[in-house]
Amino acid sequence: MRNTRPVCMAERGMVASAHYLASSAALDILKAGGHAVDAAICAASTLGVVAPQMVGIGGDAFWLIYDARSKTLSALNGSGQCGREITRECFADEGVIPQRGPRSAITVPGAVDSWRLAHARFGRLPMAQLLEPSIHYARAGVPVSGDLAQWIQDDIAHLAADPGAASVFLDGGRAWQTGDRLLQPALAQTLENIAQRGPRHFYDDAARSIVHYLRDRAGLLSHADFQQYQACWVDPISTRYRGYDVFQLPPPSQGMAGLMILNFLSGVRLSRDDADGAKYYHSFIQAVKWAFGYRDRYLTDPAFASIPLSRLLDRALAAQERDRWLGDARLTHQSRPSGSDTTFISVADAEGNAVGLVQSLYYDFGACVVDPGTGVLLQNRGSFFSLDPAHPNVIAPGKQSASTLMSGMVFKDGAPYMVYGTQGGEVQPQTQTSLITRVLDFGMDVQTAIEAPRLLYGRSWGDSASKLLVESTAPGEAVTALRAMGHPVETVGWPHMRMGTAQAVRLRGAWSPFFEGGADPRGEGVALGY
Incomplete structure (x- = not known):
């Protein structure tokens, strides 16, 4: 397309x-x-x-x-x-x-x-x-x-x-x-x-x-x-993915979830032939569910609770649990619905x-x-605070709420390679991961990565349970294979607003003398340069 x-x-x-x-x-x-x-x-x-x-x-x-x-x-x-x-x-x-x-x-x-x-x-x-x-x-x-x-x-x-x-x-x-x-x-x-x-x-x-x-x-x-x-x-947090350093915001931002998803995927071999294939989507879905479970267990204002960031971001944690999650699509996580604008x-x-x-x-x-x-x-x-005193994000005077907001930056050889992010609560770590994998694993430019079909696992307001949505431009055989694995996939039209509206800039470097900008057709943005 x-x-x-x-x-x-x-x-x-x-x-x-x-x-x-x-x-x-x-x-x-x-x-x-x-x-x-x-x-x-x-x-x-x-x-x-x-x-x-x-x-x-x-x-x-x-x-x-x-x-x-x-x-x-x-x-x-x-x-x-x-x-x-x-x-x-x-x-x-x-x-x-x-x-x-x-x-x-x-x-x-x-x-x-x-x-x-x-x-x-x-x-x-x-x-x-x-x-x-x-x-x-x-x-x-x-x-x-x-x-x-x-x-x-x-x-x-x-x-x-x-x-x-x-x-x-x-x-x-x-x-x-x-x-x-x-x-x-x-x-x-x-x-x-x-x-x-x-x-x-x-x-x-x-x-x-x-x-x-x-x-x-x-x-x-x-x-x-x-x-x-x-x-x-604050100090940014990071992980290593395919030889690149990926940075995010620390809690109360959910940036740690985005890094955990990458840690999970780093143990999955992906080639350009896997782009938009069932292997890619299945690994992606299970990585999201796995990371969201830890996110919802711990994410809050770090001034009010101890968050074991070093353990959560240790690639060994993903390595220990990856095979179990990849082996059973029925393993899941029910997210709390969140805002998206x-x-x-x-x-x-x-x-x-x-x-x-x-x-x-x-x-x-x-x-x-x-x-x-x-x-x-x-x-x-x-309004995202909880009234449950046992919940990590329980309301308290002077406390910051757990936040869906996250900002991503990829570094190559110690210098910024790509700046990327999106709108959408549950969408943010998923769309950010989509951009990274499509650029780093599949060799797309940023605009093509933004326009590629996306999936969304989770809940938006009005959903009674977590849903798994895939845009209709994803190959039909991949969707059929996902359903055969046990994924309750629903196809939605492309472009679909619930998938977020992403923006990205890839910087100049040995790979190109030019900046490269992309903006999402799911919204009203544009990339402009001079």
């Missing part, structure tokens, strides 16, 4: 994001001499305006940043903490943490402070220049895309339940249609204030309005929660600096709560 778009190749810089306007804005920053971090901030802020169903300044972020000058890889945790007055007892009447509404917005948004740290260490251009496109689009208006229009229609009841959200995303109760102009003047002013006064304005000043709006609706966050929050630098940004600049930034509101439109004073759409990441 011919790709929907060519792989993007360029020599001086590359951006791949989930929306064409964000990619274009970030590319302008690279052309102006900005660092890859500058371009990533520009893309992220723009995405929060043009694709608010997926991302915004009311959400979280995780970064991997390679600095070519020092030849170092840094990781940044911009995940917000649960409010310090919020306990299990706060939800005694409900019996659950609400999935939407003011009482689901119980973690501080961490993204903006992560911008502060990344920009302070690596940025070259002023923050005002980086945020100018998002300010313009919020104030002048942006065309409602087909994806955004569909998400508004799907979530119209949740959006209508909040006066602030309804005033932005609905037109007198009617969902905005494709091609309508979406105006967000309050958000434009907040972004302008951040640009002029610095990112801490969000936590010191804008937070007053946000907290007031939440508290009027039985929300639980306090102004002190915002003021006390700070993103933090996230966005990933891949950037590389002329000096070889590289960034993988993943940012999210957790669900589509997060909590579906918009503070009218600031225009900030708030995340519902905290």
